[in-house]
Amino acid sequence: MRLGVLDVGSNTVHLLVVDAYRDGYPWPVHSTKTRLRLAERVGPDGAIDAAGVDALVDTVAAARGAAERLGVAELRGVATSAVRDAANSREVVDRVRAATGVRLDILSGEEEARLTFLAARRWFGWSAGRLLALDIGGGSFELAVGLGEEPEVAVSLPLGAGRMAQRLRGDHARDGGDPTAEGVAESVPTEAAVARLRQQLVAAIAPVVPRLQEVGWHSVSASSRTFRTLARLAGAAPKRAGPWVRRTLTRAGLRQVISFIRHIPPARLARLDGVKRGQADQLLAGALVAEVAMSQLGVEVVEICPWALREGVLLRAASATRQLCHESGDITGHLG
Structure with missing residues (x-):
């Protein structure tokens, strides 16, 4: 059918x-x-x-x-x-x-998290044990954990890569940067703007961590273009290698990627292998969401899942x- x-x-x-x-x-x-x-x-x-x-x-x-x-x-x-x-x-x-x-x-945000979890569970199967599924979209960030095909806890936070990029752009303008699209494309956010966003992310993510940790997990999956791109920049296989190639992203590797892309304007970042043109201006913000989440959850490595909400x-x-x-x-x- x-x-x-x-x-x-x-x-x-x-x-x-x-x-x-x-x-x-x-x-x-x-x-x-x-x-x-x-x-x-x-x-x-x-x-x-x-x-x-x-x-x-x-x-x-x-x-x-x-x-x-x-x-x-x-x-x-x-x-x-x-x-x-x-x-x-x-x-x-x-x-x-x-x-x-x-x-x-x-x-609803919770239903979005549940459907994404179902996709990750089907992809990785029962051998994944209790699974924690993370997904960074454009507007929201979904987290879900459980043993079956229905998660025991499903959470959605308004921390998508696009939404957080808008925050960074707002801070960029307040810090004296050129607020036009051309100005944003050719510049990088200030250290102060990045630090403020990190603080906001910690404040938003930390309260849900105990609920997820109470259930616990054996493995962690990460879906969405943001995670796939970050994994590629950290050395994972390119898309042309096919969906069945194992891809992972470590927290250490993610931090290295952030330290690298942090100083590259979106217009130049879009030229890197694996970075889509329409994604470049949101990638740093999405990377910060991923890094803060992994840090707060105590996750050292995620398995990249090619399946997600759809x-x-x-x-x-x-x-x-x-x-x-x-x-x-x-x-x-x-x-x-």
Whole structure:
């Protein structure tokens, strides 16, 4: 059965299509991303602006068209931090539904953490024991721990790489830096700005650590582009080596990466192998989130997981569908 998930995140809108079979590996057949950065289209009133909503409608319409051409039997649409936190979240999803026919389910932060945990559990299997799953998105940071496929503790914090990068940019301007996009691209934050962000991260993460430690874990997974890029910069295998190559990131290696990228402006950072152009201005902030989290949790090494929220949504959908061995030529489910 061909399934699709449309993930509306803080930075991108990502369509992933897989062929799913009962008790089989969900083979990816199509993946495309559109960079919208919805989190940066939020106005002073806390609402996503009209231009942002229009861009989202156009992107979702294009994704639906691609899903239809690919013969997707069921398309699940989900929206995370940017839409979830917007003052006009309900109006946004209603507009998308009316214009495109695609229903976007707004995931709570806890549900986002649970679905990401499910993906990590399926990827690493039962041999991982009690698993702690970490995921740094554009708007939020998810942590979940447990022994089964449902975590015993699932937490979402508003500490995504994009959100924290905005804090750094604000401090950059207050410290006398050029606040324009060009100025930010060609400069690095001050030591004081980095120190302030570290303090804020510690204050936000420390309170949830006892809940996670009470459950405990045998292994730690880390998903998201931020963790994958940091691992690559620390020496992990490149993407072209395939998803089954083991990749890890140590806290010592992460600290070395931070000391390196800390002094490289985003415009130059984007030229490094493994760093996406649209990610460069958020990478330092995401690295600080990762480093503070690992430090507070006492984690020395994480295993990089190629699966995350989108795969969790698909796995949940596949589990709920009892006709996985039959192909359908009709768009059903969340497209109606």
